Ligand SMILES: [Zn+2]
Ligand SMILES: [Zn+2]
């Protein structure tokens with residue numbers, strides 16, 4: 001149990017410091033030098049627990065591989081750099097207008113949404 005707590009602490013600290021999506025395997029390789037006893041299966045379990053807790057989000061890439069990022073509590077979207085994978089957080093204000101338009105034009109009531117933006121970050125621009 002102690003072990004699980006340490007894995008959680010280290011995984012969370014890593015995700016908070018990296019502003020990009022990381023796969024379980026990448027996290028495993030980054031944490032391994034400092035925590036040689038860490039198992040990949042523990043990382044998977046930890047990531048799922050964090051995702052269920054709501055502070056970590058996941059996405060699945062075109063190869064079906066899941067990756068994870070720290071998001072905290074506040075609702076926002078991600079602008080993902082196509083070149084380096086850097087993730088910027090984007091406020092969601094514009095969605096209110098979109099939701100109203102959708103309701104008026106198509107009588108569709110929007111309950112939830114998931115949007116990603118792609119482009120080049122300030123360093124790759
Ligand atoms: Zn986020
Ligand atoms: Zn970039």
Ligand SMILES: [Zn+2]
Pocket residue numbers: 075076077092095113
């Ligand atoms: Zn939103």
